[in-house]
Amino acid sequence: MAKYDETSIKILEGLEAVRKRPGMYIGSTDKRGMHHLVWEIVDNAIDEVINGYGNHIKVIINKDGSVTVADNGRGVPIGMHESGKSTPEVIYTILHAGGKFSEAGYKVSGGLHGVGASVVNALSKEMQVVIYRDGLISSIEFCDGGKVKSPLKTVGKSNKTGTIVKFLPDPEIFKNCNFSFTTISERMQENAFLQKNLTVEVIDEADKKEVKYHYDNGLISFVEYMNEDKETLHKVINFSNVKSKIEVDIAMQYTNSYNESILSFVNNVKTSDGGTHEVGFKTGITKAFNDYAKNNNLFKSKDGTLDGADVREGLSAVISLKIPEELLQFEGQTKGKLGTPEARSVTESITYESLKFFLEENKEVALTILDKAMKSKVAREAARKAREDARNGKNKSKIEKNLSGKLAPAQSKNPKINELFLVEGNSAGGSAKGGRDRKFQAILPLRGKVINGEKASMDDLMKNEEINTIIHTVGAGVGQSFDAADSNYDKVIIMTDADVDGAHIQVLLLTFFYRYMRGLIEAGKLYIAMPPLYKLEAGKKRFYAYTDEELNELKRENPGKVSIQRYKGLGEMNPEQLWETTMNPDTRSLIRVNINDASLAEKRVSVLMGDKVEPRKDWINENVEFTMEDDYRA
Ligand code: 28F
Secondary structure (H helix, E strand, O other): OOOOOHHHOOOOOOHHHHHHOHHHHHOOOOHHHHHHHHHHHHHHHHHHHHOOOOOEEEEEEOOOOOEEEEEOOOOOOOOEOOOOOEHHHHHHHOOOOHHHHOOOOOOOOOOOOOOOHHHHHHOEEEEEEEEEEOOEEEEEEEEOOOEEEEEEEEEEEOOOOEEEEEEEEOOOOOOOOOOOHHHHHHHHHHHHHHOOOOEEEEEEOOOOEEEEEOOOOHHHHHHHHHOOOOOEOOOOEEEEEEEOOEEEEEEEEEEOOOOOEEEEEEOOEEOOOOEHHHHHHHHHHHHHHHHHHHHOOOOOOOOOOOOHHHHHOOEEEEEEEEOOHHHOOEEOOOOOEEOOHHHHHHHHHHHHHHHHHHHHHOHHHHHHHHHHHHHHHHHHHHHHHHHHHHHOOOOHHHHHHHHHHHOEOOOOOOOOOOEEEEEEOHHHHHHHHHHOOOOOEEEEEEOOOOOOOOOOOHHHHHHOHHHHHHHHHHOOOOHHHOOHHHOOOOEEEEEOOOOHHHHHHHHHHHHHHHHHOHHHHHOOOEEEEOOOOEEEEEOOEEEEEOOHHHHHHHHHHOOOOOEEEEOOOHHHOOHHHHHHHHHOOOOOOEEEEOOOOHHHHHHHHHHHHOOOHHHHHHHHHHOOOOOEEEEEOO
16 A cells, blocks of 8 residues: 555645535535534544454534544544645645545545545534544644634543544534434444444433444344344345455345345445446346256246346345445446446356355255245236236226225316325315315325235235325326326325324335335425424414424413313314414425435334334334434425
8 A cells, every 4th residue: 555645635625615515515404414424524434444444433422412433543644734734634624635535545435425524624613633643642623614723732642543523513504403313323333234343333422322333244244134124034145256356245135025125335335326236236146046947947938037026026135345446436416326337247247156056055045035036926927917907998997986086186287286195084184175275285085004015015005995096196107117207296295193103104104105106205205294283372372383392482482371282183173274284385394205215214114014013113102203304394
């Protein structure tokens, strides 16, 4: 490795630019953007570990809203830079001082992140960096978006090495945000899965919560974790190999569920949109299983083949590649898709060869998986036929009759403005029909509990009346044929009671949308309505509170005699009240359902929907927030 060179730091732009347009650097200034600050700092610590320095990373959410990240790597160099400033000052105040990760001979990690620590500083009210290195403890402090408050100075002596960064996001930039222990610990756990020697700790000082992750079995543990609440068909299959300088490590396991869940990483950075490595993996497993089936006469007809989708039913897999910098290529707007062409052929051949060998050695496992794949093939062919029948007008009148009884359609036929409310229960449906603006709002009351999306197969789902009605009302197809552009509605809004049952129905519906109409979520068209929890009347004035805090505030603002009603269900509101509080675009709040992390959503969905009761109970009590990230006021 080349010696790092402090002159290699490039000085490109001032921190002002970052403060002017934060979105350009961290995506957004909501909760997600604020967490991005943590990832930037954590990624630097991870890089140090990937390079073989240090094995422990700690993240602390402090009581004052700041975050501390610490590693036990080499410590940021503390010498002087040619500019007359200390190296840490340069690194933390000059944008793209990330010469660090390339010219400095410091091996690149992901190549995806790395807009760097200076961006975090630019967007922080306070930042402190403490460095353990060269027998010294050195500290530098910044404030107000990267102004030096106290230059680098020695504050003590120590034989330890490492870097500690503490920062407080600027409240003027991140409004009403706070750090989430769950979000941070989930991401850190992922890091621990990918880096066998790493121990991570996450501590929430405010809520007194603490977790520690360390996995000796890496990807195997990752897949076991993904399938924790599912019924698995065999032990995790794990293989790895290196070809053309590309290192491939894969773990995979089938469950009795109907869903596939493939996660991929390149140099420890998640490739959310897949890319050439995923394509190669899929081709590799399809070939390996087809070969095996053919060679063992498992096909009924001579020209039988299994589709990729059949071979992936019930599959959970993690693909991790290490690619040298010169071969790295990312695509897509968020650079979450691997473009490197070699990654495709390398992953395909490693997968094919390793799996072929495995199947030959493990006949029982091979037959179990193939039996499932064959069943999938039969079911999918049946579903395809049913869809074709529907397209050709068969059964059409039946569907329309079904719809006409339940759906209260909007007068407008404009998919750019129309809204569809999915309403729990018939009585609430009645209020919603009475209260809505019929010009653009349609109401679909749902009876009973919607079918469980995790356990049901596509076939079962299509037979369920509630689900069928939703599919036909939205009118944009389902599963692989779903296209959000065909949706009859700009917003599909789930409206349930604000109680545990309501939360459960929400989750069932979310599961269904997540599995079978994911495009609707990705297009930002799925919402959750927020009915008020309380009505407070003071004299002639009437107020609504959506949280307990709001209620307390209202009580403070209206001293004296007040009457408070707690709404147990939507049905308790009359149509006018429901309109005013929950449906009127001028006064309501909606939560936009936002799945930014399929793996975690997947995990949550299976915790909730899987066979085991305990995790489900805990989840409902703790996480009514689910995958809803931003509070979107429409
Ligand atoms: C809590 C966050 O940021 N850890 C880091 C290092 C180590 C080196 C380094 C970082 C040198 C010249 C830029 C040390 N010794 N944790 C962290 N640990 N950065 S950030 O180098 C930065 C470059 O320009 C390091 C030798 N080489 C590199």
